[in-house]
Amino acid sequence: MKDFVIIGHKAMTSGDFSLNDLPGSAGRMDILCRCVNSALFLSHGMRRDVNVHLVLQGEPDPAKIVRFNGEKLKYLNPDERSSGSLIKKALEKDAIEYEIQSTPGVFIRRAGLEELLKEFNEAGRDIYYLREDGEDIREYSELNADAVFVLGDHMGVTEEEEEMIDKVAKCTLNIGPISLHSDHCMIIIHNELDRKEA
Amino acid sequence: MKDFVIIGHKAMTSGDFSLNDLPGSAGRMDILCRCVNSALFLSHGMRRDVNVHLVLQGEPDPAKIVRFNGEKLKYLNPDERSSGSLIKKALEKDAIEYEIQSTPGVFIRRAGLEELLKEFNEAGRDIYYLREDGEDIREYSELNADAVFVLGDHMGVTEEEEEMIDKVAKCTLNIGPISLHSDHCMIIIHNELDRKEA
Numbered sequence: 001m002k003d004f005v006i007i008g009h010k011a012m013t014s015g016d017f018s019l020n021d022l023p024g025s026a027g028r029m030d031i032l033c034r035c036v037n038s039a040l041f042l043s044h045g046m047r048r049d050v051n052v053h054l055v056l057q058g059e060p061d062p063a064k065i066v067r068f069n070g071e072k073l074k075y076l077n078p079d080e081r082s083s084g085s086l087i088k089k090a091l092e093k094d095a096i097e098y099e100i101q102s103t104p105g106v107f108i109r110r111a112g113l114e115e116l117l118k119e120f121n122e123a124g125r126d127i128y129y130l131r132e133d134g135e136d137i138r139e140y141s142e143l144n145a146d147a148v149f150v151l152g153d154h155m156g157v158t159e160e161e162e163e164m165i166d167k168v169a170k171c172t173l174n175i176g177p178i179s180l181h182s183d184h185c186m187i188i189i190h191n192e193l194d195r196k197e198a
Numbered sequence: 199m200k201d202f203v204i205i206g207h208k209a210m211t212s213g214d215f216s217l218n219d220l221p222g223s224a225g226r227m228d229i230l231c232r233c234v235n236s237a238l239f240l241s242h243g244m245r246r247d248v249n250v251h252l253v254l255q256g257e258p259d260p261a262k263i264v265r266f267n268g269e270k271l272k273y274l275n276p277d278e279r280s281s282g283s284l285i286k287k288a289l290e291k292d293a294i295e296y297e298i299q300s301t302p303g304v305f306i307r308r309a310g311l312e313e314l315l316k317e318f319n320e321a322g323r324d325i326y327y328l329r330e331d332g333e334d335i336r337e338y339s340e341l342n343a344d345a346v347f348v349l350g351d352h353m354g355v356t357e358e359e360e361e362m363i364d365k366v367a368k369c370t371l372n373i374g375p376i377s378l379h380s381d382h383c384m385i386i387i388h389n390e391l392d393r394k395e396a
Contacts, residue, residue, distance in 0.1 A: 020218060023277045030277040037232075043377035078379065079221045079228040080278045176389045177396035179241035181276065187385040191374045198375035 002193065003051045003120065003148040006035045006182055007113060009155045011056040013064045015092035019081050027058040029084060031153050034183035036083040038190075040070050047190070049145070054087065055113050063112035066090045073105030114164050120148045121168040129165045130189075131157075132179050134172035137192050142171075145197055149173075149189055151182040200391065201249045201318065201346040204233045204380055205311060207353045209254040211262045213290035217279050225256040227282055229351050232381035234281040236388075238268050245388070247343070252285065253311050261310035264288045271303030312362050318346045319366040327363045328387075329355075330377050332370035335390050340369075343395055347371075347387055349380040 010027035017026035022033060032054045039052040050070040057063050066087055068076070076082055090102040099107040120127055127148045137143070150157075150165050157165065175188040208225035215224035220231060230252045237250040248268040255261050264285055266274070274280055288300040297305040318325055325346045335341070348355075348363050355363065373386040 020279070023275060023280075034232075034235075034276070038382070041379055041382070043379055077221060078232070081218070082221075176392050178392045180385075181239055181241055184236070184239070184385045187378075187382045188389050191386050191389075194374050194376045 001049055001051055002047075002145060003053065003125070004035065004039045004186060005053045005055060005113070005116060005148065005150045006032060007055045007150075007152050007157060007161060008032050008057060009153055009158075010058045011054065011153075012058045013056045013061040013091065015088045015090075017088065019084050019088065022080060022084050026084070028154055029087065030080055031182065032056075032087065033080040033083040034181070035151075035186060036068050036076070036087075037078050037080070038183040038186040040068065040073065040076065041078050046070055046073060046076075053116060055116065056091075057112070061095075063110075064091070064095050065109055065111045065116060067099065067107040067109075069105045069107065071105070075103055076105075113161055117150070117164055117168050126170045127165070127168050129162075129169040129172045130175065130182075130185055131172050132174055134174035137173045137175055137189065140171065140173060143193065143196060145193060147193075149186070151185060153182060199247055199249055200245075200343060201251065201323070202233065202237045202384060203251045203253060203311070203314060203346065203348045204230060205253045205348075205350050205355060205359060206230045206255060207351055207356075208256045209252065209351075210256045211254045211259040211289065213286045213288075215286065217282050217286065220278060220282050224282070226352055227285065228278055229380065230254075230285065231278040231281040232379075233349075233384060234266050234274070234285075235276050235278075236381040236384040238266065238271065238274065239276050244268055244271060244274075251314060253314065254289075255310070259293075261308075262289070262293050263307055263309045263314060265297065265305040265307075267303045267305065269303070273301055274303075311359055315348070315362055315366050324368045325363070325366050327360075327367040327370045328373065328380075328383055329370050330372055332372035335371045335373055335387065338369065338371060341391065341394060343391060345391075347384070349383060351380060 022030040052068040054066045090108040095110040220228040250266040288306040293308040
């Protein structure tokens with residue numbers, strides 16, 4: 001599996017938001033919705049070997065992690081409202097320490113970035129942090145299809161989060177000469193992996 | 199300028215659609231909204247050297263072209279509703295043969311793919327057709343920052359359209375080993391151009 005972790009600093013942690021206002025009252029949930037799309041969609045079908053972990057840190061009940069699992073996923077269309085609606089349904093569940101499945105392939109639990117990174121680290125996974133000053137992903141030869149990629153949102157990554165990531169990251173990678181939105185970075189990561197696997 | 203042309207085979211040609219149903223009643227307008235995002239957004243700002251031409255071919259009044267001009271554009275946010283709302287406002291204008299500006303940087307006119315391609319061709323622009331069996335964009339050395347890229351939507355490109363494109367296209371390009379949505383292809387095209395320009 002490839003795993004993408006996206007930190008939503010303001011993303012709401014209850015289902016009490018309107019699908020008509022994902023950028024506003026839902027706390028820039030639109031960013032996370034686009035990341036779900038980038039991680040999972042192919043022209044004809046879905047990337048079944050991908051997990052997307054949305055780390056929701058907004059009010060009223062942080063932190064929670066919503067995971068989209070490409071292997072089991074159903075009912076996802078490419079538009080933002082579609083992923084928004086599945087996130088909303090997940091947030092309507094009472095999140096506990098262990099994952100609950102809200103709809104096929106969508107899971108929610110009460111956890112934060114630190115726990116998630118610890119789990120990946122303990123599982124021996126290669127963790128990559130995406131940042132402008134990282135090594136060019138095209139030049140990096142050790143990338144494999146079992147990698148974990150950590151990305152920020154419109155607010156980037158806080159110093160505290162960066163410390164957590166630096167502790168476990170194998171390498172910091174960069175996708176090109178110009179700084180892009182996280183969902184756009186994910187497309188370039190996928191393209192690089194697709195080419196390596198081809 | 200870089201120009202992207204996206205054909206929306208079912209995309210509505212009146213403003214009489216709901217922003218809450220871009221994939222459905224608006225005729226997969228969500229695809230075109232995501233293409234606008236891919237073409238124009240940077241992490242901090244907008245690509246000012248880009249035009250996106252949406253060729254709308256759906257009911258009730260085809261064909262119309264909505265152009266987003268990065269240089270003059272205002273009021274665009276990255277979410278689908280935002281671009282959808284600007285497209286809707288453009289479609290509420292009475293489209294004529296010449297471009298009318300509906301909001302800053304958004305223009306509408308009554309025209310179709312054939313006229314648009316003819317204009318680019320007469321202006322001496324290099325036109326590229328994106329298709330799975332094309333030449334790998336990474337291997338193609340002649341790409342310049344003044345190129346025009348033509349992409350289909352979820353229905354691809356019809357035989358008739360392909361004939362029009364083949365007549366004027368300099369080359370058919372491919373973005374990688376796996377077939378992707380048009381908005382994702384555009385990210386990879388931009389990344390390639392960014393790298394060449396860097």
